[in-house]
Amino acid sequence: MATTAEEKSNKGLWGWLAVIGVFLLTKAKWLLVLLKVGKFATLASMFISLWAYAVFYGWKFAIALVYLIFVHEMGHLVAAKMKRIPTSPAIFIPFLGAAIGIDPKKIKNAKTEFFVAYGGPLAGLISILPAIALYIITNDPYWALVIQLGALINLFNLFPVSPLDGGRIVSVLSTKIWLIGLIILIPIIFISPDPILMLIFIFGLVTWWKQFKENTNEEVMKHEEQVLIEINHDFQSLTQNDSGTSNAQYTSLVNKLTYQKDQVNHFLKNNSGFAFPILQEKKRMEVKKKNAEKIILRRTIESMGYSEGIIDEDHQYDAVLAKVQNKNEAKLIEISKEVNRIRAYYQTSVQTKVKSLLLYLALAVLLAILLVYAINILG
Structure with a gap:
């Protein structure tokens, strides 16, 4: 003994x-x-x-x-x-x-x-x-x-x-097998406490959580992609008009985006409390999506540079819309590449x-x- x-x-x-x-x-x-x-x-x-x-x-x-x-x-x-x-x-x-x-x-x-x-x-x-x-x-x-x-x-x-x-x-x-491995490791650590096993568990948990977040990020990026596509569709419907975008049309588009942003802010205000990871993952996911949508809308409205007196001639509206649309297209390409990378890695x-x-x-x-x-x- x-x-x-x-x-x-x-x-x-x-x-x-x-x-x-x-x-x-x-x-x-x-x-x-x-x-x-x-x-x-x-x-x-x-x-x-x-x-x-x-x-x-x-x-x-x-x-x-x-x-x-x-x-x-x-x-x-x-x-x-x-x-x-x-x-x-x-x-x-x-x-x-x-x-x-x-x-x-x-x-x-x-x-x-x-x-x-x-x-x-x-x-x-x-x-x-x-x-x-x-x-x-x-x-x-x-x-x-x-x-x-x-x-x-x-x-x-x-x-x-x-x-x-x-x-x-x-x-x-x-990668779901990682979680199974971590669960199996818990009783082993309790039965035979060992610092090396504890280290492996901690590192394993961090790696699993990182992968879990990457999957979450993919969902958020897909939502960003959808928001950008919808915004660009609205832009395109205006710029395709042969007579050019009028002040009224431009103002209407800005108001639409502003209203959408206000709706997002309202949602975030009503869902500002803490949500437990995994247990309340649906809520966490929606909040993340809305936060991403808010950023896109804010940047788009700012890029449009709309305020009374800044843009006062109709022909300038199309140039601004084209510039913002190009920025959105570049962002869409970036998101698409990242989503494809995540999907392709484990496929x-x-x-x-x-x-x-x-x-x-x-x-x-x-x-x-x-x-x-x-x-x-x-x-």
Whole structure:
């Protein structure tokens, strides 16, 4: 019992050390900059991690751990290179693992994200194979430990919560799986409180919320698109008139837009209270749409420059309308591009989804089998 208590204490200690490490890394950005300078960043950070692990766990364990992490990260790097996505060198972070820098904007869709994310655990599986062969030849339990460690690291990484590899892998299926992963993680954290799990939960929640907001933003942008189209339609109906836009017609259009803006303001005034995310999402969505509509109407009315005495000749109205209409068209193009980007990113065929799911499950099952195999040897 004493040994178990000591192991739990050590586990908690290293977990909190990892949290402290994250804090220090966010504050001491100069350290990361220093490590990234030159072509030996990976090697330098690798030896620092090797030394740190060796101090607490011994050299044999440290070498195995760094080797497994290195191969895992190289899997991501190779996958990224295959897709011609630029990366920064792998940087090892003691007690947290390692990471390679990839600009998310360079990943154009979820299928590519799957490919890059899958490369890590797949390489991790391959990294275990030499240990299996060496155990069969030597019967040395050290190699069984390497098998167990490699299987555990990569299987854990397949958990469907972003920013773990599993979360990025299942994005090709549906980002709703992220929420399922977070819900599953809650009882695990309560049963076995661990700072690393808490960090993953927090990061996962932030990533899920960001994606949830992106879906909301798409709905808002579609509403903006509709408002702009309606305004431009009104403009076009005036400018197509051969006799030109009269003062009365121009004033009528301004009054119409002003009335519409007043109606929006009235709605916002009556719905100004707090609305709970998700639980009152319909209300939140309508408020966001109306706020976006209000901005468009205000800017349009201001751009029309209407006030008595500023525009006093009929022929000037058409020029103003054309100018505002062109601005609206440019905004429509911008919105359309962003909406298409959001839709296209996670849009995959059924065949791709099925193939991705089978690959994901196959990798998870193989790693689980190896983990059980190693545990039986060491147990």
